[in-house]
Amino acid sequence: MRIGDTWAIPALLACVVALLCLPGYFQADDFGLLAWLRYDRPSPLHWFDVWEMGIWRPFHLAVFWVETRLFGSNPLGYRLARGVLSLATVVVFYHLAQRLFRSPRAALTAASLFACTYSHWEAVFWICASSELWVGLLGAVMGLGVLRAEGAAARRWGSVAVLAHILALLAKENAVAWLPIVAGMVLHQRYAGPRVFPPPALLSGGEEIAKEHKRTRRAAAVRPAARMGQTGLWLALGIPWVLALVGRGYLASGGAAVQSGLFSLWGTHVWHNAGAYLIRLFFPWIPHPPSAWAYGALAAAVGFCIYAILAKLYRLWLPLGWMFVALIPYLGIDTPGYYPSRYTYLAGMGGALLMGELIEPLWNFSGRIKAAGIAVVTGYCLLNLSLYAIHPEIRYFQKDDALYRQVVDGLRKLNLPPVPSVAVAGLDLPLEEKIPNSIRYLYALAYPPPERVWSGEGPWPGTPALILRWENGVFLVMPTSKPGGGR
DSSP states (O other): OOGGGTTHHHHHHHHHHHHHHTTOOOOTHHHHHHHIIIIISOSGGGHHHHOTHHHHOHHHHHHHHHHHHHHTTOHHHHHHHHHHHHHHHHHHHHHHHHHHHSOHHHHHHHHHHHHHOGGGHHHHHOGGGGHHHHHHHHHHHHHHHHHHOOGGGHHHHHHHHHHHHHHHHTTOGGGGGHHHHHHHHHHIIIIIHHHHOOOGGGSTTHHHHHHHHHHHTOSSOOOOOTTTOHHHHHHHHHHHHHHHHHHHHHHHHTTOOSOOGGGOOOSHHHHHHHHHHHHHHHOTTOSSOOHHHHHHHHHHHHHHHHHHHHTTOHHHHHHHHHHHHHHHHHHTOOOTTOOOGGGGHHHHHHHHHHHHHHHGGGGGSOTHHHHHHHHHHHHHHHHHHHHHHHOHHHHHHHTTHHHHHHHHHHHHHTOOOOOSEEEEESOOOGGGGTOTTHHHHHHTTTSOOOSEEEESSSOOSSOOSEEEEEETTEEEEEOTTSTTSOO
């Protein structure tokens, strides 16, 4: 396999992850968002009036609105779309890593680890959490655009970077981390590059890398946006960043923002969260680390950072900074014992780069050392892939999928007319614990949902236009005049 073709390996791993998540059904917030976008207020003109998510994440909401028109209530379409989005992110991340470290071997390792890590399984599995995927993809495109915005292609790549940055800021709150990360990329290429990276011709596969560097005129350093003007590019990136930061801060001050952790960086939970997310990042099979482990992990990480600075390990500064900056938006969220894996998606890119750089020197050895390094990376990838199939956390989310599918299929078989109110008896939904409107949301996957839905045995607060009883896995339509059926 040629150097230029090694992106196919992490791409294949991303496809395997998507296939493992493919059988999943809708989860948690998916139900409510689907019901709202399909029936309650389908027009984008009403987004800002009806739901504040139109202010928080308008780009992500717009994508979801389009998807509901394409896929309806079929989860397969949404999951295939998430798989394609994840695949695109992995491929762009591979090319970004190769450009940053001038090593296809480090890029291959980093992209492979990022593609299959279980630490961000929610971002791929939970349909409503695809905002993390969008932020990851658009941010990676932004970084690649800034690094390539020079010479004859300055205006084109600069425009790509600015557009990707604006869309990322409109996708989710944590996208504010991308500007400092990309600034770190430029500093890394400008100052660390000449000191620690050998000329491309001396690397494995050097001829192809040298040609690529010659085409982009980046053999020694980065000079972003020569034609656009370096100041102009950074102003175009910085102005929307400041506006997004101020706007989100205003929402957070009123208690309206979803993830306002960026504006709550005080209290002991911040340090606990930092250590817990680091554990979640590198040891994804530990979803709820004890406090002692979290503080120990944070102390170890800080100690390693100090060592990397004192030892002038320039190649590690960027991935370490990337990892910590990407976690900042979530550190202020005080949810004891709960560390969502989707919050580690962006930080996982930095973590994968770090591991790729630490492992890269093993490629220069021969014999058992090199074979052992390859075996360790392969084993870690396989372990993470297996977690997508067997980990109790993901199995917990999937445990009720069969029931939800059966309920929706049972409703569709009845060919019901539109009704203003429905009562459902004999159906005990686990989803009811978290979403009081669960029956209405499942009903919305089959028909336009009624204004009022009651569950349990009668009497009900009103007289339902339709009474359904769940018996032996099927729905029976009951007469509305049934004793006790209404008042």
